[in-house]
Amino acid sequence: MPISFLRGAAFAGLAAACIGVAAPALAETELTAFKQAVAVAAAQDDAIAAFYRDRDYAPFWTSADGEARRRALVTVLQEAPAQGLPAARYDVGRLVETFQDARTQRGIGRAEVAAMRMYLDYAHDASRGVLTPGAVVSDIKRKLDRPAPETLIAGLAEASSPLAYLRGLSPQNPEYARLMREKIRLERLIAEGGWGAEIGAGGKIEPGQSGPRVVALRNRLIAMGYLPRIATRTYDATVQKAVQAFQFDHGLNADGIVGPSTREELDVSAERRLRSVLVAMERERWLGNARGDRHVLVNIADFHASIVDHGETVFETRSVVGRNARDYRTPEFSDMMNHMVVNPTWNVPRSIAVREYLPKFQNNPNAAGHLMLVDGAGRVVTRAAVDFSQYTASNFPFDLKQPPSNGNALGRVKFMFPNRYNIYLHDTPSKSLFNRETRAFSHGCIRLSDPFDFAYALLAGQTDDPKGLFQSKLRSGRETRVNLDPPLPVHLIYRTAMGKPKGRMQYRRDIYGRDGAIFDALQAAGVALPEVQG
Numbered sequence: 001m002p003i004s005f006l007r008g009a010a011f012a013g014l015a016a017a018c019i020g021v022a023a024p025a026l027a028e029t030e031l032t033a034f035k036q037a038v039a040v041a042a043a044q045d046d047a048i049a050a051f052y053r054d055r056d057y058a059p060f061w062t063s064a065d066g067e068a069r070r071r072a073l074v075t076v077l078q079e080a081p082a083q084g085l086p087a088a089r090y091d092v093g094r095l096v097e098t099f100q101d102a103r104t105q106r107g108i109g110r111a112e113v114a115a116m117r118m119y120l121d122y123a124h125d126a127s128r129g130v131l132t133p134g135a136v137v138s139d140i141k142r143k144l145d146r147p148a149p150e151t152l153i154a155g156l157a158e159a160s161s162p163l164a165y166l167r168g169l170s171p172q173n174p175e176y177a178r179l180m181r182e183k184i185r186l187e188r189l190i191a192e193g194g195w196g197a198e199i200g201a202g203g204k205i206e207p208g209q210s211g212p213r214v215v216a217l218r219n220r221l222i223a224m225g226y227l228p229r230i231a232t233r234t235y236d237a238t239v240q241k242a243v244q245a246f247q248f249d250h251g252l253n254a255d256g257i258v259g260p261s262t263r264e265e266l267d268v269s270a271e272r273r274l275r276s277v278l279v280a281m282e283r284e285r286w287l288g289n290a291r292g293d294r295h296v297l298v299n300i301a302d303f304h305a306s307i308v309d310h311g312e313t314v315f316e317t318r319s320v321v322g323r324n325a326r327d328y329r330t331p332e333f334s335d336m337m338n339h340m341v342v343n344p345t346w347n348v349p350r351s352i353a354v355r356e357y358l359p360k361f362q363n364n365p366n367a368a369g370h371l372m373l374v375d376g377a378g379r380v381v382t383r384a385a386v387d388f389s390q391y392t393a394s395n396f397p398f399d400l401k402q403p404p405s406n407g408n409a410l411g412r413v414k415f416m417f418p419n420r421y422n423i424y425l426h427d428t429p430s431k432s433l434f435n436r437e438t439r440a441f442s443h444g445c446i447r448l449s450d451p452f453d454f455a456y457a458l459l460a461g462q463t464d465d466p467k468g469l470f471q472s473k474l475r476s477g478r479e480t481r482v483n484l485d486p487p488l489p490v491h492l493i494y495r496t497a498m499g500k501p502k503g504r505m506q507y508r509r510d511i512y513g514r515d516g517a518i519f520d521a522l523q524a525a526g527v528a529l530p531e532v533q534g
Helices: 013-018 028-042 046-054 064-083 093-099 105-128 151-160 163-165 172-189 212-224 237-249 260-266 270-287 349-365 449-458 464-477 514-525
Strands: 295-299 304-309 310-321 332-344 372-373 399-402 411-416 440-442 447-450 480-493
Touching: 028 046, 028 105, 046 105, 046 151, 064 093, 064 105, 064 163, 064 172, 093 105, 093 270, 105 151, 105 270, 151 163, 163 372, 172 270, 212 237, 212 260, 237 260, 270 480, 304 449, 310 449, 332 449, 332 464, 349 399, 411 449, 449 464, 449 480
Parallel strands: 295 480, 310 440
Antiparallel strands: 295 304, 304 310, 310 447, 332 411, 332 480, 372 399
8 A cells, every 4th residue: 555645544564553553563674675765765865864874764754753744745845836936846746646656665765765855955945045146146145044954854853833844944024925925916917917008118108198008007007006997098196196106116206207217117017027026035035034133224226225123114215336337236245234434534446446547547647636545555655756657457556545535435434344345335425326216326335325314323222322423423534433332234135026014015127137147047947937818
């Protein structure tokens, strides 16, 4: 009799004995056959082999107390597509067939290891993602803290509720839950035909206009949930309000006018939005649950930096991020912000010094007069004494520094989380860029629109007078380090789909093309999209 994978019914030999059903005692040859089958099947996986060897090859999945594990495993494997995981990678139907076809002790042993291997594959993907980030996009520097197979096996073995343990492997945060709900909503819309006809290219659509494009706009907004079912053919106040809500949810200037950028976002298909959600879910798995109760969150694609305290955004400001060019795109990683520098000196990164300033000095030694030329001994060098024509990017021997001032490229404060990529948050004297919809203009660091208020919010956790403390350091005019006590995590993320505690899902442009590359890799791994019907 084959193993009843879900019902725990009796099966011959060892399996029957393990689930407590009256059965003849196993012959030594039968027991040996099971152990040998497990040992052979597990031989190519050190963690699985060690687990069974340490328990003298006693069954884990095919025993009486393994029934709850079997049921739980089947349940989460069936739920895998809802999480945007590649269900074919852990084919639950194939696993059930393996158990049903296990009619000998050797077959049962092979089924035992097949279940363990499929569990570890699922746990690997659900807990920390399907992909290795840096292998897909080199600018994603995030290090995945993947649980060891031994830890995953021990966790399941000790769990009082196998199903709760398995479901708990996925990110347990509100954002992941919001993304799952949006995925389900979009899949339903796609099955029903998506959002209908596109608005299409043309001139601006403004309040007071009417005609076919206004009707297409109206219908699009109805399908997206921004308008109730109305019959108006005119761009009236109700339609304008809906357009403004759409613009707000998509990071656009909420002027109520359908210009080129708004029309382009309105015409994005439900399928493309679903791709953003699937990628965001994978990115959440990469980030895991360890954000920190209080942390700094910079969403590169959203051009905003925020301070989050126990799930609540307590401060938010606009940001400028790296421009979309090689070596300038802001990387993604997490670190610890441990201090700020008030009245900072700008130590020009060598890559900028030799790429941008050295050619200027070769044309005019007095160019960029706001920068000091400093030799290896720390002495300021007179420009007139230097023959810049003899230097190249490889042998340029000087550092460039800009002393503290109102015109300093870093502004009046920078926020440090020391890292190998030389990325930090800082003020800037160039404020006009914060009024743009798309704010990718820097060399890679993150410029803040409201850096002083950001500093006050950071310091509020360690002093009763954060503004007074900061301003006293600022007025000195001297470069001053102010430690953050305690330090707090900072996460540089990239989300083109993001939820809010209240309201609709928000979407942003894929400014660096990273999400496109990640989705292609997810598809190659087996993540599938539904097809539009009709």
